[in-house]
Amino acid sequence: MLVCFSLHAEEAALEKRARALEQELRCLVCQNQTLAESNAPLAIDLRNQVREQLAAGKSDEEVKSWLVARYGDFVLYRPPFKASTLLLWGGPFVFLLLGAFLLLRVTRKKRPAAELSDADRARAARLLE
């Protein structure tokens, strides 16, 4: 009985790991779907491979690099940070900085117009008396 239960627990844990991993992997056939979502024949084959390899004791990283060796970084929904993906990861920050720079320039230019001269201040003080 005990053996039976622990086997089930192990199977469930493996299934959970496989599911989580498949959410991270892209189906090459329907490229906007993950391996978990796609029912393309290749996705089914690759899901079976993922399960088989996890069951054989491979780590998540080992399974991922096994797939990357065959299909490239493209299979990863979260591509690694390296020279060829620099623009991909850095691009949004470049645009953010550019936006911040333009915003500063525009707002700074308007400031001098709002400054009051001494004569203005004196006039304002008189009016407030």
Place this chain on the structure above:
Amino acid sequence: MKLAWTIMGFALLVALLAAGLRLNPREVPSPLIGKPAPPFELPLLAAPGKTFSQKEMAGKVWIMNVWASWCPPCLVEHPVITQLAKSGIAPVVGLNYKDTREDALPWLARNGNPFQLTVFDASGRIGIDYGVYGVPETYVIDRQGLIRYKHIGPVTAEVAEKKIAPLVRELNGGK
């Protein structure tokens, strides 16, 4: 001045988007280029008792064409592959992918068999090793057994003439 900057910025964005539109997202760059062709030992399509391994092609520049009878684009490229094989530029080996003998053999009989031989990958397991995700796919493998070129989708006459044939000639030492 301000207007000029705005127009320039806009033009830059348009150029960026235009470049993005031209890229084909289905063409996944293969990490296998320059790497050894994954080893296999598969039964022949025509003779289940015999096997063939990529090792037997060592020392030769050869072309491997992944096809299936259920794949319409394979039929489209078939005349081009046939032409390529007939030109005698390099032996063409077929890899019949996730197919059945009942379908694949009549397909070859109907459409002509340009292949020196065809191996039978019923489970598609060797296909995975070669990073196959959209049949047809075509590989050029050099004398050292390294993959030098991979074409995804049907080979057009243009690809055969401008990419595959010159590469094969170059790998054969400019013959």
